[in-house]
Amino acid sequence: MSRLIDVENLTLQFDTDEGRITAVDDVSFSLEAGEVMGLVGESGSGKSVTAKSLMKLNPRNAIYGPDTKITLHLDDGPVDVMSLQTDHDMRIVRGGAISLIFQEPMASFAPAISIGDQMVEQLLIHTDFSKPQAKELSVEMLDRVGISDASTRFGQYAFELSGGMRQRAMIAMALSTKPKLLIADEPTTALDVTIQAQVIDLMKDLVSEFGMGIIFITHDLGVIAQTADKVAVMYLGRLVEQGSVRDVIRRPAHPYTRGLLAALPTLDDIDAPLTPIPGDIPSPLERPSGCVYSTRCQEVVGPQCSAAVPRFERVDTDHMAACHIYDAKEGAA
């Protein structure tokens, strides 16, 4: 496998009427080609903003930290995403090297333009295909994602398709430019479980066929367990745990990850009580000092939790957690 993207010290703030808020705080991760990374966390944890930062797709009031470095490794050499200024320059990245699938496909397709015209339009921008070639590829992609009668569907509008069908069309459109990296933002959340299972299968097939990397954003740990190779857990703009999917789900190292798993109803033991994480995720205007999770944490070890930001510590090979529980171990070693 070859390295696809490196994200180093990504920090992102927004200037708002109520003050400057920190949406993403010093996040670093990397992804190999053909790898699926699950990005997990509650609403407001900064998952979507982080993913959109990879193509600088954030509003004008966004301020990136000075140490932020995002490097995309393409066939023609590395691209420093932060140095791209104009929208025209960004085309290499947006819809070219990186495609994005949203949660609500009804809101992502233009309602008054046919599915086919939207697919062709983006191919004409990002490739040097002629119109007939773009149409041929689009129909082929619709067929490839399991849409029957693809040439008829090509001429239809988003409202004429069912929810599962729209999400498939969205995937077909996102993949037709052959991106290196696919960002899927809650792609199955609005779907029924049976359709979700079909879409997950489809995405897995496509990864192995095209060899692209996927960042899969979801709050559903079951979906993560079924799709991801590795997992990054976010809370209030910070990464709190990273590791292989087996390590993170079977031996969660951060109290927040443990809390998420305890709150999840599972079918293995239907009599087990559901344990909520106490309290709500704090407003980004009132970020707690020290560890951002300290206000809700059940495993606070001492005053350092609300005083110092915990560093990422290795708890196992390729398994990291940012929690003061692991400070002592470091001292002993």
Next chain:
Amino acid sequence: MSQKPLITAQGLSVHYPLRGGLIGPAPFVRAVENISLEIAPGSFFGLVGESGSGKTTLGRAMLRAAPISKGDVLFDDDEVSFSLKDLGKKELKEYRKRAQLIFQDPYAALSPRMTVRDIIAEPLEVMGLTNSRAETDERVREIAAKCRLNVEHLRRFPHAFSGGQRQRISIARALVSGPKFIVADESVAALDVSIQADVLNLLKAIQEDMGLTFLFISHDLSVVAHVCDHVAVMYLGRLVETAPTRTLFSGPRHPYTKALLSAIPSLDPDDRGKAQKLEGEIPSPTNPPPGCKFQTRCPHAIDRCRVEEPVLESVQSEHNVACHRWAELVD
């Protein structure tokens, strides 16, 4: 059921008219077709199925918020009994005090221009259940405390609250008139897992405390498994299986129930690809297939399934399934 049921649906159908059809009888959609079921008092009754299966319509028919085309729904709480099909205006008002709805989206369900106190008090005022403002305030404070809302929260507006807190406000509003029967329609679907667990625990605690009966509509089978004591599975307007929760999850009999259970993503990363996948999508209720409604997606469909619609039959006490082949398919 040994106990007298609180809610009894008898051959209940809800049909909605469709546009068009100048010649011949006006076309209609059978959103709910010939459903009979009983909900015992004090039960937490789960209703599951995909979008388009008719679960919301069935829940609304039980509140008389959807038209009853055929059959009837009976309500009997030992004090009063109603036949919902022919309720007069006055009786309907009386029924509304006893049956309430909790909505899915706590952001859309609360008026942004009303304080939390006014939102919770509105049903009391509309129904004329209290005689003075002081009495209303007392009732609001009482129910707010049960739903774990602070007194100072009552003066604020909904925008100041998170999703979980808003859902607690919705619950308080539904409960303030002292109902016996609550329809909770996807009431935790919009919430994060950590908040969802909190709201589910609250619903269970309130149910025990106030002796309520719930119809809990959800597409999430893991949630239903944890909170409900009975479950009914719907497909295209029909009931396909009903059973006590434990029975349904340990020994599902209908191929659709089996497929739904199997489609839930397992938390075990080594369990990948083992799920039994259901092909295709739920057909449109405007154009349902003949025979068994599930035959177009069923891996076990035979010729009989394509012509004859199965009826609910008893597997064992309280466990019913509508499938021609359930007995052969026991694994």
